[in-house]
Amino acid sequence: MYEYSAEDRAFLAERIRQFRAQVARRLDGSLTEDEFRPLRLMNGVYLQLHAYMLRVAIPYGTLNPRQLRQLAMIAERWDKGYGHFTTRQNIQFNWPRLIDIPDILEALAEVDMHAIQTSGNTVRNVTADHFAGAAADEIADPRPWAELLRQWSTDHPEFQFLPRKFKIAITGSPRDRAATAVHDIGLRIVRNADGAEGFEVLVGGGLGRTPMLGKVVRSFLPKEDLLPYVEAILSVFNEFGRRDNKYKARIKIIVHELGIERIRELVEARFAELRPSFTGVDQEVLARIARMFRAPDFVRRDTAPFEAARAADPVFRAWADTNLAPHRTEGYAIATISLKAHGATPGDATAAQMRLVADLAEEFGHGEIRVSHEQNLVLPHVHKADLPEIHARLKAAGLATANVGLASDIISCPGMDYCALATARSIPVAQGIARRVEELRIEHEVGPMKIKISGCINACGHHHLGDIGILGLERAGVETYQITLGGDAGPEAAIGSRTGPGFSYDEIVPAVERLMLAYLELRESPAERFGETLRRVGHAPFHAALYGEEKADAA
Amino acid sequence: MTSASPRRKPGAPQAQVVTANELLGGEVVYLTADDRWTPRIAEAELIEDEAHAQIRLLFAQGQPDRVVGAYLAPARRGPGGAVEPAHFREAFRAKGPSNYPHGKQEALGNV
Ligand code: SF4
Numbered sequence: 001m002y003e004y005s006a007e008d009r010a011f012l013a014e015r016i017r018q019f020r021a022q023v024a025r026r027l028d029g030s031l032t033e034d035e036f037r038p039l040r041l042m043n044g045v046y047l048q049l050h051a052y053m054l055r056v057a058i059p060y061g062t063l064n065p066r067q068l069r070q071l072a073m074i075a076e077r078w079d080k081g082y083g084h085f086t087t088r089q090n091i092q093f094n095w096p097r098l099i100d101i102p103d104i105l106e107a108l109a110e111v112d113m114h115a116i117q118t119s120g121n122t123v124r125n126v127t128a129d130h131f132a133g134a135a136a137d138e139i140a141d142p143r144p145w146a147e148l149l150r151q152w153s154t155d156h157p158e159f160q161f162l163p164r165k166f167k168i169a170i171t172g173s174p175r176d177r178a179a180t181a182v183h184d185i186g187l188r189i190v191r192n193a194d195g196a197e198g199f200e201v202l203v204g205g206g207l208g209r210t211p212m213l214g215k216v217v218r219s220f221l222p223k224e225d226l227l228p229y230v231e232a233i234l235s236v237f238n239e240f241g242r243r244d245n246k247y248k249a250r251i252k253i254i255v256h257e258l259g260i261e262r263i264r265e266l267v268e269a270r271f272a273e274l275r276p277s278f279t280g281v282d283q284e285v286l287a288r289i290a291r292m293f294r295a296p297d298f299v300r301r302d303t304a305p306f307e308a309a310r311a312a313d314p315v316f317r318a319w320a321d322t323n324l325a326p327h328r329t330e331g332y333a334i335a336t337i338s339l340k341a342h343g344a345t346p347g348d349a350t351a352a353q354m355r356l357v358a359d360l361a362e363e364f365g366h367g368e369i370r371v372s373h374e375q376n377l378v379l380p381h382v383h384k385a386d387l388p389e390i391h392a393r394l395k396a397a398g399l400a401t402a403n404v405g406l407a408s409d410i411i412s413c414p415g416m417d418y419c420a421l422a423t424a425r426s427i428p429v430a431q432g433i434a435r436r437v438e439e440l441r442i443e444h445e446v447g448p449m450k451i452k453i454s455g456c457i458n459a460c461g462h463h464h465l466g467d468i469g470i471l472g473l474e475r476a477g478v479e480t481y482q483i484t485l486g487g488d489a490g491p492e493a494a495i496g497s498r499t500g501p502g503f504s505y506d507e508i509v510p511a512v513e514r515l516m517l518a519y520l521e522l523r524e525s526p527a528e529r530f531g532e533t534l535r536r537v538g539h540a541p542f543h544a545a546l547y548g549e550e551k552a553d554a555a
Numbered sequence: 556m557t558s559a560s561p562r563r564k565p566g567a568p569q570a571q572v573v574t575a576n577e578l579l580g581g582e583v584v585y586l587t588a589d590d591r592w593t594p595r596i597a598e599a600e601l602i603e604d605e606a607h608a609q610i611r612l613l614f615a616q617g618q619p620d621r622v623v624g625a626y627l628a629p630a631r632r633g634p635g636g637a638v639e640p641a642h643f644r645e646a647f648r649a650k651g652p653s654n655y656p657h658g659k660q661e662a663l664g665n666v
Pocket of ligand 1: 413414415416419420421422423454455456457458459460461
């Protein structure tokens with residue numbers, strides 16, 4: 001994976017030195033909070049409900065064991081012994097003290113990590129398919145491009161004061177696992193008719209109060225044109241973005257207002273201007289980066305131990321059947337480690353768990369760990385013969401829950417348990433649903449199901465993209481939960497539609513249960529997924545399950 | 556971003572407390588009648604009068620070296636006479652998160 005250069009390290013050291021001085025000036029009164037707030041946000045420091053929060057970027061979701069161990073150390077030394085992995089492949093520490101944060105940033109820098117541009121109106125952490133470089137269905141590893149984008153966008157003087165934050169996601173696989181359709185820019189590696197690789201470029205996707213799917217601005221962009229093209233998009237955004245109204249400031253609004261044709265004209269015109277100034281230096285940098293993402297040296301070994309364990313141990317079999325994905329190399333698998341034990345907080349890992357995953361990656365996984373936007377960890381390169389031992393060790397640490405992609409593998413934002421912007425809690429709703437499906441023992445019968453929960457309209461929990469989406473709001477002084485159905489984050493991305501009146505905190509888990517049971521009744525066969533059933537039978541039967549026949553008719 | 560903190564509706568008189576986060580550590584704190592900052596809402600000054608509330612808020616905002624983000628939060632006197640939060644958001648701030656026994660519930664044991 002990518003290793004920092006001397007310049008990268010010097011830049012980080014300088015930024016930390018500056019931040020340490022800024023904290024000192026805040027504490028001695030020479031900076032007011034109004035002056036200090038933008039400075040701390042530039043370094044990923046938020047003030048949340050109960051404490052400060054530090055958001056650390058995990059670029060394109062890739063970690064090495066040393067980094068994960070350092071995160072564990074930080075969690076133990078300066079936080080409460082755990083970290084929270086987010087839907088944007090970041091990790092958040094919920095309890096750091098302001099005065100400790102310069103030290104934490106130094107500890108991060110020791111392992112080539114930082115919290116820069118995890119906030120503010122900048123280009124945020126570039127996210128990628130968490131199976132990148134491993135997936136059997138992949139055209140090319142998107143991470144060298146993601147790293148190129150990261151280097152180009154970090155501290156880029158033109159893009160530090162964008163009209164609003166800007167999120168880029170990239171996938172190298174036609175089975176989009178990076179939710180590229182709901183990012184400001186979505187990049188999909190594709191092949192054209194001649195077999196050449198390039199990018200399909202989407203622009204203007206996003207969730208929040210105005211959810212929109214990205215539109216294709218260029219169906220095939222030659223790979224080497226990526227930086228000038230992305231720069232052209234950002235430059236159009238910088239010029240036309242609605243700085244007058246923050247609710248209209250994301251690029252999706254100008255794509256919507258001006259139309260994709262007009263945006264395309266503007267972007268292409270700007271691209272034509274910019275292209276000549278890219279003289280190939282970026283491609284040299286890319287070549288250097290790409291060498292660091294060389295695939296591991298895979299070996300050929302007998303997979304008999306895997307088959308034997310699968311036949312002998314039903315617990316291992318259940319885990320293998322849900323948590324493994326096809327690897328592009330024979331004999332290997334991609335193992336997803338669920339951070340969604342029934343009743344646990346989605347996306348949380350303790351320091352001990354982080355260390356175990358780091359050990360496993362080192363011993364069996366070519367030193368690679370991934371963080372998924374679905375808030376799980378991934379060992380992308382493990383040989384099947386090692387899986388029985390990996391599973392046994394995960395099990396001992398409470399990390400072997402066999403539920404990846406199932407109803408209890410819930411995406412949940414921190415909600416009102418932590419987030420200062422929240423209008424309702426989301427974590428306990430996720431815990432309640434997961435416990436309930438465990439009690440009913442139905443999730444393997446229900447099969448693949450995406451439940452996603454956000455604690456406010458900002459939609460960090462991607463609720464619009466869930467088969468079942470849940471949005472927590474405040475109505476008349478109490479928590480109220482609105483349900484959306486039929487969302488999809490994948491290549492056939494879709495925004496879910498709202499069902500009807502919301503449910504109270506006590507009613508929301510039973511309501512989700514009724515939806516699951518209705519789906520079991522309505523589906524034609526176990527192969528028909530929730531979204532397919534919904535499309536076939538329409539919303540009415542699900543409304544009936546939620547509200548009773550009468551209300552459903554009236555709705 | 557919009558603040559989710561509950562705003563009082565005009566014409567609906569409600570008691571309030573001055574609350575903020577402590578500057579160094581970020582902990583939720585409340586202003587007492589004798590000008591201290593306390594981590595316990597029960598010890599906060601319950602302010603019924605709007606004009607007085609504004610004065611107390613200004614006093615709090617004049618201490619940027621101690622606290623950050625001071626604002627008025629709805630509160631009331633509970634059955635036992637202690638001041639308690641009057642909105643669920645403030646109840647979480649006064650107690651801590653619901654997924655772990657962290658925050659004030661850990662430090663104070665009995666909130
Ligand atoms: S969706 Fe709202 S509550 Fe949840 S993390 Fe985002 S801003 Fe906070």
